Each structure stands twice: as structure tokens, then as C-alpha cells.
Amino acid sequence: xxxxxxxxxxxxxxxxxxxxxxxxxxxxxxxxxxxxxxxxxxxxxxxxxxxxxxxxxxxxxxxxxxxxxxxxxxxxxxxxxxxxxxxxxxxxxxxxxxxxxxxxxxxxxxxxxxxxxxxxxxxxxxxxxxxxxxxxxxxxxxxxxxxxxxxxxxxxxxxxxxxxxxxxxxxxxxxxxxxxxxxxxxxxxxxxxxxxxxxxxxxxxxxxxxxxxxxxxxxxxxxxxxxxxxxxxxxxxxxxxxxxxxxxxxxxxxxxxxxxxxxxxxxxxxxxxxxxxxxxxxxxxxxxxxxxxxxxxxxxxxxxxxxxxxxxxxxxxxxxxxxxxxxxxxxxxxxxxxxxxxxxxxxxxxxxxxxxxxxxxxxxxxxxxxxxxxxxxxxxxxxxxxxxxxxxxxxxxxxxxxxxxxxxxxxxxxxxxxxxxxxxxxxxxxxxxxxxxxxxxxxxxxxx
Numbered sequence: 442x443x444x445x446x447x448x449x450x451x452x453x454x455x456x457x458x459x460x461x462x463x464x465x466x467x468x469x470x471x472x473x474x475x476x477x478x479x480x481x482x483x484x485x486x487x488x489x490x491x492x493x494x495x496x497x498x499x500x501x502x503x504x505x506x507x508x509x510x511x512x513x514x515x516x517x518x519x520x521x522x523x524x525x526x527x528x529x530x531x532x533x534x535x536x537x538x539x540x541x542x543x544x545x546x547x548x549x550x551x552x553x554x555x556x557x558x559x560x561x562x563x564x565x566x567x568x569x570x571x572x573x574x575x576x577x578x579x580x581x582x583x584x585x586x587x588x589x590x591x592x593x594x595x596x597x598x599x600x601x602x603x604x605x606x607x608x609x610x611x612x613x614x615x616x617x618x619x620x621x622x623x624x625x626x627x628x629x630x631x632x633x634x635x636x637x638x639x640x641x642x643x644x645x646x647x648x649x650x651x652x653x654x655x656x657x658x659x660x661x662x663x664x665x666x667x668x669x670x671x672x673x674x675x676x677x678x679x680x681x682x683x684x685x686x687x688x689x690x691x692x693x694x695x696x697x698x699x700x701x702x703x704x705x706x707x708x709x710x711x712x713x714x715x716x717x718x719x720x721x722x723x724x725x726x727x728x729x730x731x732x733x734x735x736x737x738x739x740x741x742x743x744x745x746x747x748x749x750x751x752x753x754x755x756x757x758x759x760x761x762x763x764x765x766x767x768x769x770x771x772x773x774x775x776x777x778x779x780x781x782x783x784x785x786x787x788x789x790x791x792x793x794x795x796x797x798x799x800x801x802x803x804x805x806x807x808x809x810x811x812x813x814x815x816x817x818x819x820x821x822x823x824x825x826x827x828x829x830x831x832x833x834x835x836x837x838x839x840x841x842x843x844x845x846x847x848x849x850x851x852x853x854x855x856x857x858x859x860x861x862x863x864x865x866x867x868x869x870x871x872x873x874x875x876x877x878x879x880x881x882x883x884x885x886x887x888x889x
Contacts, residue, residue, distance in 0.1 A: 442481060443472070443480050445478070446472070447484050453588075454486075480513050482514070486520060486522050491772035514555060516536075519542065520601070522540060530561055538561070540565060542605070543567065551564055581628070584630070584822075589639060598711045611644055617634075618658065630666065630856075632664065640677055641673070655688060667690050674699065675718075694764075699757065700738060702755070716753070735763055736765050738768075745787075751795050755799065818859070820839060823835075826853065844859060844870070860874050
């Protein structure tokens with residue numbers, strides 16, 4: 442049988458989709474890159490924001506409707522599937538399978554029940570997580586996500602994640618290290634340690650905190666780069682900041698969601714830090730690595746947000762000059778404290794206006810930073826060939842910028858030096874530097 446996975450939302454969902462793929466491939470199924478050729482279609486949903494949820498439901502509706510033309514199984518999974526549960530069967534009577542993140546490990550059994558009787562199965566029970574994860578030994582790719590925590594204990598007032606993914610759980614460091622080593626054995630050069638709040642990682646059994654884990658992963662032979670996401674400002678310790686100074690494999694980038702520049706809004710969001718504390722973290726990071734790339738998340742239109750509150754966010758943006766930012770309009774999420782206790786009182790047109798102003802400034806700063814890189818040398822990890830442009834490769838710098846370059850030789854998986862020749866809107870273009878030229882038919886450093 443052939444399967445296809447369509448993923449919506451965050452990197453946690455991407456990792457969940459990867460695990461679903463691994464489990465199914467180990468069961469003898471084949472993954473395809475188009476739903477047209479699939480016997481089973483999975484739509485992996487997200488509940489963090491309303492827009493991805495609606496996109497996922499729209500996709501599911503299309504695939505269910507197409508079942509009349511092709512006999513296939515359609516499954517909804519992920520956080521929104523967990524949130525809605527039986528309601529999805531009411532909305533989509535022809536849905537075959539609905540399951541939450543906790544049920545991924547049980548997928549062969551659930552799928553077997555569907556295949557045996559072609560009956561609709563819904564399983565979104567709170568069965569909890571196990572520390573073991575699945576990934577196929579034939580994993581292909583230069584980069585990989587590795588979960589180190591699942592769930593969240595922070596209960597930000599706007600966020601539904603703790604209610605759907607459960608309380609925070611840290612995987613044992615020994616198991617994480619074993620997974621990273623196996624992935625490196627499959628050709629992975631860069632891992633991203635993944636969690637809702639990686640900074641609070643703690644393997645109590647072996648007394649290993651997040652910085653300790655970074656140090657252990659750093660020692661793995663063959664691994665070239667380490668990233669992590671997402672960080673919560675309240676848990677960024679001086680030890681973690683210091684690690685950027687002595688762990689060379691740790692990429693020159695941190696994603697640090699701020700959400701708002703207004704202390705009043707931050708308090709309503711239950712973020713447990715204020716503007717001054719956030720700025721102090723940025724100052725310390727830049728003392729350790731002057732050119733560190735800092736990205737963030739920002740929400741506009743949170744309940745009671747005034748023009749003054751929004752002004753504080755804009756001034757923070759100009760003060761820090763983030764390399765880029767993911768920005769969203771506030772949307773009430775069921776179960777959250779903001780949904781229960783705060784009226785969504787910022788008019789939609791005001792939300793749209795503020796988001797437009799914010800995104801225009803984010804784009805302006807990002808393009809300015811990109812232009813400043815023109816003519817400079819960057820080390821990049823070549824991730825893959827471009828699907829659109831023959832001879833072009835997509836690579837990424839340590840500071841998390843996409844760099845497109847041309848080569849006659851397959852550079853995938855190599856770290857090379859490039860000179861930036863052009864700053865594009867959302868990426869850079871570069872050329873291999875002298876001594877890094879890979880000639881047609883021969884891969885290696887040119888020493889001529």
C-alpha cells in the first residue's frame with residue numbers, strides 16, 4: 442500500500458509526520474509524494490492558530506470527497522484531531538481514522554482495525570507518551586528533528602498546546618543520544634533538538650539538564666551542526682547563553698518568541714517575563730556572539746491590546762532588529778485561559794492593520810540584514826538539490842539563512858564556504874569561494 446502525508450503547522454507536527462512515515466515504512470508501506478497515487482492519505486493538523494486548522498480541514502474535505510473516485514483511506518491526525526475528536530466524524534461522516542499525537546505509536550493497530558472492517562476509528566485518548574520514538578533506518582536527508590521534550594507546563598493564556606499534547610515530559614538523554622547517533626549514521630549532518638520549551642529539559646534519572654545535553658550531543662562524531670527550538674525566555678539561563686561561546690557546533694541562531702513588547706500584555710499572556718528581562722537576554726547573547734541571528738514570534742490583537750501596547754511592540758522590534766519574525770493575529774483557542782476569561786475585543790480590521798504594519802517593518806529589517814551580507818563569506822551546509830532549477834543547490838548558513846548556489850558537482854551534505862553575491866527577498870545567492878570549487882565530475886577541494 443502507498444501513503445501520503447500532508448502536514449500543517451509547526452515543527453513538532455513535521456516531526457510527528459516523520460514518525461508516522463517511519464512507522465508505516467517499517468510496516469512495509471511505501472510513501473509517495475502525491476495524494477493522487479496514495480491508498481492512504483494522512484492530514485496532520487495543528488491547533489495553535491485558526492488558519493492552519495481551517496486549511497487542514499479544507500484539505501481533508503477534498504480528500505474525503507475524492508474517495509468516490511478512488512478507494513482510499515483518509516485519516517486526520519495531530520492536535521486539531523485531538524481537540525475535536527468525535528466531532529470530526531460528525532463533520533466528515535466518511536472519515537476513516539482520527540487520532541491524536543499520543544496515538545502515533547499505536548498507528549499499525551488503528552490502521553489494522555480500519556483495514557479489517559473498513560469502519561471509522563476515532564482514538565484521541567490521553568494515553569501518555571513513551572520515551573522511545575520510531576524512525577526508519579533508511580532515513581534520507583541532511584537535517585533531522587529529534588524530540589527531546591513533549592508537552593508543555595507553561596500554560597500561556599493564548600496557547601492550547603498543554604491541553605492537547607499534555608504536561609511536559611523529557612526523554613532520557615541516553616535515548617536521545619542513541620537516536621542522534623543513528624541519524625548521523627544515516628547521513629544526517631545537522632540535528633534540531635525539538636520541544637515546546639527545550640530550555641526546561643531535564644533528565645532527572647541521569648541529572649542532565651539542557652546545557653548538559655547540548656554538550657553531550659556536541660561530542661557525537663560526524664555531527665556538524667546543532668540547532669534547537671523553541672526556547673522560552675523565562676528559562677534562558679546564563680549557562681545556556683554561555684554555551685554559544687564554547688560549543689562551535691551550536692549554530693549561530695536562536696529562536697526566542699517574545700509575543701509582545703508591552704509588559705501589560707505579556708502579563709495577560711502569562712509569559713512570566715517582562716520587556717526588560719527579554720532585552721537583557723538579547724544583550725547577553727550578543728556579548729557572547731556579536732553576530733548571532735535572533736528570530737521571534739509576535740502576536741498582534743491580543744485581547745485589550747491598545748495602540749500604545751502595539752507601539753511598545755513596534756519599538757521593541759526596532760530596538761532589537763530581529764533577523765526575522767513569525768507574526769500572527771490573535772485567534773481565540775478553545776480551552777485556553779484567554780478564551781475563557783478575556784473577550785476578543787480588538788476588531789478584526791484593527792488586527793489586520795497592525796499585522797500589516799508589523800510585517801512591513803519585519804520585512805524591511807530582514808532585507809536590510811540580508812543586504813549587509815552581500816560580499817561576505819559564509820559557511821553553509823548544502824541540504825539538497827533544487828527541484829525547480831537544475832544545477833542549483835539549497836543550503837543554509839549557521840545563522841539560518843537560505844543560500845542558493847550553483848555547482849556541477851553534487852554538494853549535498855557538505856559544508857562549504859560561499860561568497861554572498863545577491864540578497865533576495867527571502868534568501869541569498871552565493872558562489873563557491875576559491876579553494877571551494879567543485880569541478881564537474883570530481884568532488885573535492887580545488888588545491889590548484
